[in-house]
Every structure is written in C-alpha cells, then in structure tokens.
Amino acid sequence: MTVEAGTQQERVVGRVWTVRLDPYGRPSAGTVRLSCSRPACPDERFGSAAAGRKAAIGHINMHLALIREGGGPRGGAWCACRAADCAWHAPDPTAGGRGGVRRTAELERCGGSVVLTVYADRAGRLWRIAEMCARCAAATTDCRVLDTAPPPARTAPARAGQVPDGPAGQREPAGAAGKNDVVAVFSHRGPSPAAGLPSPAVGTAPLPGARAGSSAGTSRRAKIAQRIVPHDLQPDDLRAELIELGDAFRAYQERPEPDLALLAGLHERKAAAFQRWAGVSGDGSLLHEAKRAQKAARTTLEMHKNRSGRPSGDTAGDSVPQVEWLLTRQQAGHARTVLDYVTAHAPHPEAGTHLAVLMLTLRAARAGTGNITGQDLTGWLQDDTEQVLERLATGGWLRLPGTVGEALASRPENPTTVTVPSLLPDRPRPFTFGKTTRSRISGWAQKAAGDRKIRKKKLSAATRLLALYTAAHARPDGHLGLAGHGGLRLDEAAAFCALPPKAITEHAELLTAADWLTEADTSQGTLRGRLAERILPLGGRL
Template identity: 70%
Template structure:
C-alpha cells in the first residue's frame, strides 16, 4: 500500500458498520436488543430470544450491504478500517501480543493489497461487522470478502518493491452477494443454501492469476496465532495455513469425526514442532505437546465409543457399541469397587451395596444427595435397617433420623455425609466431577436394571452384576484373555458370598438376560454379557 505522499492525504477512513445482539431486561424474559453503530439505525428489541434476534440481525446486515452496493461498493481510496483501529480486531491486547510479544502499532501495521468489503461474524453469533479493509487484515481477521474495490489512479513511490496490483473483476456492479447467518466456514467451500434462505454469504473470491494469488496465500491463522507472511520454509507456512482452514472447517461439521480430528491434531503437532525449531519460540513447542496429547485422547475417545482398543485391529468383526464409560473411567470404577470392598464397615451384601452407591454420591466432596426412593430401589425393604447400621458404625452421618431420610422425596433430597471422604481427609479417589457422575450413573443403571429387578435379585446378585460389568473385555467376555475368566473366589469376596453360592447367582443373571452364557468350572467364572448390556461393559 505504498503510495505518494500527495495521494495519501486524499484518502479517507474505511467505513465500519457494527451490528450486535445483547440481553435486555430480565434474563427470564428472553428479550434481546439489536443495536447498530450507525446513528440513523435505532435500537430494536425482540422478545423471541436469540433466534429471532439473529434473524433480524442478518436482515439488517443485508440491508446495509444493499445500500453499499447502490452507493458503488467499497471505495478504493479508503484506508484499511482495521489499521485505523490499530489492527485491534486481530491483536487482542493493546500493549502485548497474544503470545507475549509487543503488538504492532499503527505505523508498523503490515497492511497490504487492495481495499475489499468484508463481513465478520463472531462464533457466538452476537456481533456482525461490515468493514472496508485491506486484504491482509481481512485474512488475519477470518473475514469473508464480498467485493474488491477498484483502486484509485496512483503511482508507486520511488523504489517500491511491489507494483500496484489490479484487482480481480467483480461479479456485477458493486456488492452482488448477501449474508446468511447459516453460512459455512470459508474453509469448507460450500455454496449451497436452504431454499427458504437468501443467497449464501459467499466463500472467499478466487484470486487472480500471478502475484496476487501468491500474495493471498501468504496469510493465515491457527490456534489464535497469526502465521507470519515471511515464515520459512515455505512448505511449513502453507501447511499451517491449510491446518488453520481445516480446523475451522471441522468446527462447522454437524457430526463429529474423531478419526479426522486426531489426524488434524497430529499434523498440528508436527507443524508446530518444526515452527518452534525455526523460530526458537518455546510456547510453540508446548503447543505441539498439547496437540500430541489431544490426538491421543481423541483416538482413545474413538476407541471407547466403538468398543475397540487403541491400536487393535483384530476385533473388526466384534460388536460396535456406544460405551457408557470410557476406558479410563472404567479404571476408576474398578478402583471404587476395590475401595468399597476394603472399607465396608459390615460384611453383609446389603451393607456393601449401600456403601458403594453412597460412596459414588459423595466421592468428590464427602457429601451427596439421596432420597428414600433411591434407597428403596437399591435395597427394597432392607433400606432403613441398613442405613441405620451405617450410622451406628459411624460410617455415615445424617442430618436427621433414618426414617426421615426414607421419607424424603426427589424434589427435596437429603444431604448425607461420609466422613472418610471429606476434603480434609486423604483422598482415596483422583477422578473429577464429570467422571464421578458418569460412574455413579453407570452403577445406577446396573443396580436398577429392569430385568434384574423383575427377577427380584438380592443385593449379592446386584453386586455380582456390577462386578461382571466392570471386568469385561471389548467383546463382552468376562476377565482378561490371559486369565481365562474371573477368579471365582475374588468375585465371591466382592459379593460377600461363599464361593459355593456364586453359581446360583450367576444362573439368576443368565435368566435375567444379563449374561449370555456362564460357567464356574475350575475356580473361574467364565461368560459373556448379553448384547443388550454391552454398553455397560467396563473395557478391561
């Protein structure tokens, strides 16, 4: 954008229109206010909530675009509106750059290219901005380019490195496109729209041949970092730009693809590691490490959802199910079972089942909500007696009597306390609140299984169902392959049963369609979960 000094003083600031949505009045009212930076546009209020406000905002943006088109489109003699704002739109801190460096000032902002008309919409769809800016700032801001201005007649300053560029021809006179709130990401290149919607907010205009094409590809953004236009080697710069576009395209997908996401994270890790080597920036190496961990976590999520171990290719013919617990959550679940077995204050199966369920309610803070309906569902007619036994053993503290807890309703649960799980005590478990809730829900589904309830299963049988679910492989078979099943004496000890009584409880689980097959020969419990309960399997 180097021009003669005599020409610069004739230039005008780029125009900016800002449309925003804000809550208005009481949050329960659901009213939003639409405001525009143009003084001639009065504020509007919409009681229909954010959806109605977004629709009105898109219509308002399109109204301004129509006026700009009627007025001749973007102006070639305008200064970049982003540079006028000291490039604050893509440099968040007024004094420090996003990674600790000093931010560019207005005098050093690297604006360049012809003036274009752009539209930017934030991810939350609460701010829209129309602006006249240079092509470099448009790329740095992830803006959509609607039209390119015809540059004013001018000559380059003496010794300028770059010739004056001729913009690509526009489609029609001025701005021919309109904006749609449901438009795809620029990276997707999608161009179709619903039949009821206006023409889509278009993808970036194809660059003209020659130097302009090379110039447009020099800029990009990834992980809130602007990719330097002079980054070497060139293949690294192009890979980073492509990765940024690919991540933005993935965010626009309606359905997740964890395999694709893991590949993107792996590419990012390799590219950021090379970028760190080239630039010497330690934060880039840290970002590469984070990307590696994200790739591994994403692959584990994909394996857990499909019931396939990471790196295992032998089970392609096995069942593919949506697991309730991830592999790591199943590890934590088995840790809870072991802890409960070791610290139950009384040996009865009913007490152990109550201790397990209450432990899962209070595992994080030492307190948890429970109702009489919960206790009855776990223990039927023994609930009040067992509750009182736990209180007498000082394992559980109640705010009132056991009878009052049994009378509590779902709308008014009772907060019970497990002293050994309070934060000032040594922490027996290391999982977070999300994992706690997931494991508690898993145990509730097992204990409350409809077919097991119909068989009037005892507390010991329900404990056996929990134990078998927690110790299964991806195909639903019990125990690790090298062990040939579960150790019968260990299963009996967890269920508070003599070894000789495990068989009759196993047969009850077979009759309840919990186990498809089972035998207890040679001190091993062998069997397989039925297809209907495979999602509850613990993924050994």
C-alpha cells in the first residue's frame, strides 16, 4: 500500500504479530505466560504449557480473522522479513561465507507477491504472523503461506487518510477484497486450508518452491524425528512402523495431559525400529538415534515410576498405594547420603546437635552458606536452641555474622546468613546434587521434623531424628528397610539419632503413638515396622 508524500510514493512496512509462550514463576510450577507484540493484547497466564499452546493457537486465529476482515494482506506492503535484514531465513547449506554474506545474497533475491504467513517454531514457544514477499516465505523453514495479496493499484494510489492503523489494518481498494475469499486459518496440526489452492488474485506472481523443512502433508506423514522415511525403504513393514511411530509421536504431543507409560513405550518402539533401519541402510547416525531413544525410554519409565510409586521389578500389582511423593527416588537417595554425612561429621554426639547439623547442612549444601531465621531455629531445637548454636559456633563448625541472640531474633524479611566452613566451594564436595534437589530435600526434612502430630506431642530431637531416618529408609509400601533384610539395623539408626541402640525401642513407641508408624518391633536387633498412610508421601522408596 502507498501514501502520497509530495511527489514521492512511500511503501509501508509489512505488519508483524509475534506471540510468545514463556515460563512464569517457579520452574516446578509449570506456569507459562502468553504475550503478544500488539500493545492492545494483554498478557495471559496458564497453569500448563499445553493450555498455553492451545490459547496461543486461538490467539493467532483471532488475529487472522481480524486481518481477513480488514482486507487480508496488502499488496503494496514492504516485505517484513527484508525489514528485519532477512534474519528469519533458514541457513542455506549451499551458500558460503558468514551469515552477513548469506543475508546480502538473500536481499538480492527478495521479491514476488506479498503473502500472509504464519511461522511456528518446533518447540511450541513462538508464533509469528507477517506480511512478507513470496521469496522470503519460501526461504523460511516452518513458514506457511495462508493468503496472497492482489497486486497494488498503480493508477490510483491511496490517499493520506488511508494509512492502515490498528491490528487488523485497512481494507484494500474497492474490489480487492471480493477477489480473495480464501479463509486464513492457522492450525498446528497440519498445513493451512489455503495451501495448495490457486492464487485468488489475477496476475500475481507464482510462489517459488519452499526449501527443505517446510511442512507439507505428504512429508509430515512420512517423517519421524525430523527424518524423512524413504518411499522405497525395505522391508515394507519397517517403513510402515516408522510412519506409524511418527504419527503416534505427533498425536502424543497434542494430548492435553502427559502419559509417561505410553511415551516410554513409544521410545522403546522407536529404538527397535531405528536399529532395524540402521541395519538396512548402514547409516551410523540412525544407530546413534536408536541409543538415544533407548535412554529416553529408561528415563521416561523412571519418571513414571517416580509419579506412580511403583518400583522396578515390582510384582505386587495394585498392593502398592498410589501416592504423590515429595521426593523422587534419586532425590531420596541423595537425602540418605546427607543423613550418613551427618552421622559421620556431627561435631558432638547429642541429638540436638545432630538435628541442627542436618538442617544447617541442607541449607548450606551447595555454596557453604544459607539463610535461617529465629523461627527456623526454635522450631528445630525448641528449648535447646541457644545452647546448641553456641556449641557449634564455639567449636568452629558454624560461623555466624553476629551473636547467637541476633540470629535467634532474625525474621523472614531479614534472615541471618550462616556459613558452614566444611561445605565451602574450596573444600572437597561431599554432595553432587543441584540446587533444585537441595531445596526439595531441605523441604522434606523440614516437613518431617515439623510434623503436626510430632509437634503437638512435643517429642524430643532424638525422636524427630528417628522419624526422619525411618521415612528415608522406607520402601514404597511403607515397610522399613530393604526387602529381605528384616528391617533397619538398630546400631545404624542409633548412631544417626545419637542414642544407644536399646533406646530406639522407646522412641519407636513414641512414633507409633504419634501415628508416624503403624507398628514397630525391635525384638530381633532390627527396627521393623511400617509408615502410617499419612506419612507415605515422605517415604524414601528403597
């Protein structure tokens, strides 16, 4: 479209709408934010990526409907891709030199009819509507042409009052809209309904063929893992399996909720099919892809077990309860490592000291420093807080920025930063977990030690330590100790709790009274029992 400016004819730049889906808040929450580049479109937040993608598709189609109501793409618009220095183009493997040289070559071949396009990245995080030239559309991977503009009227240029404004733009001159009745609708499931139809405008230049990577119906049906399945691949059952797997993976991506057991099965089938394909074709990269699929199957199956609570090789069927576990199996293993570390490195053999060392170690496990408040300390140690902290600080195990009294007076808005010298980065690292695992284990220990019924009965630090130890060493069904080992060894449990082995019986009975254990028996030199149903989410799933 053109406007009069004295004797000069100025072309307006093609319109661009960009819709993004970005993480929002804590990564573990899974919340996403949907934003649009048009100022009139407010940001939206969704509880899952699947819901965000669905809303993004609806938002794109809303803009496309407004564009069609406004007359569709404008034949006189300047190519939006060229305005961006053709940065949207796919890299051309036949072009030499650095990116700047390639873009210069692309600028020289920019041309053709103005088309309305939709681009969607393969990660499902970015969508872009743009008015661009046909050549740039063909040079952009995963770009779909939805509509073609009629050629601009050269004999009657638009007047100054006809400059397009707003998200839908302005209609073309009279008669242009009537020539274009193709509905521009975007769907993430397949090609545009407009694809393959003849150009509605008379005299428009033909569209050049798209580069490899553009989505066409036939190639999509014969693709898996971004690889095209050869039409002459033998045997026929292998080719049919690869095509069916590709469709199955694409169908899985459209599911509103994940099914990890189903996904693990798809990865296993893919591994077997790619191994056969590698044997037939002699392509080593296919064998590498098969190994990746095998690894993905194992990882996905492990994730499924973490969510369902069913251990490897379990034959108990429905006897294992379905529990929303606080820790994954790997995180529970790291928690037991921290418990063993406390047993070996606590500076004094008192239960209060062991509990304080455990909690402070979990706060400072990554960097040697951590934040605490007075409420944290008194919640852990009750009446012995000041004495235990003085002992740890005097012995050099703990460094405080001020006095113990100042640490006890600190509030959540101004916590005290404590240092554990043995955990500083310049020392040998006793733990290998990351910050997310550290946070999860710390929350697990806080929840276990501060259990409502244990707190209500005002149980001692030794009993809280035994509660932590039994939870960390329970099987998925709640029974204590590894299957076939007869429970937990009393000497190991007593060493962690800073108790004599014979005292474990008394504290186990207190946990039974607090509905932490449903049963407890120490008659054969081991602690045998089972976690109460309400405690199962805290279990370590040995």
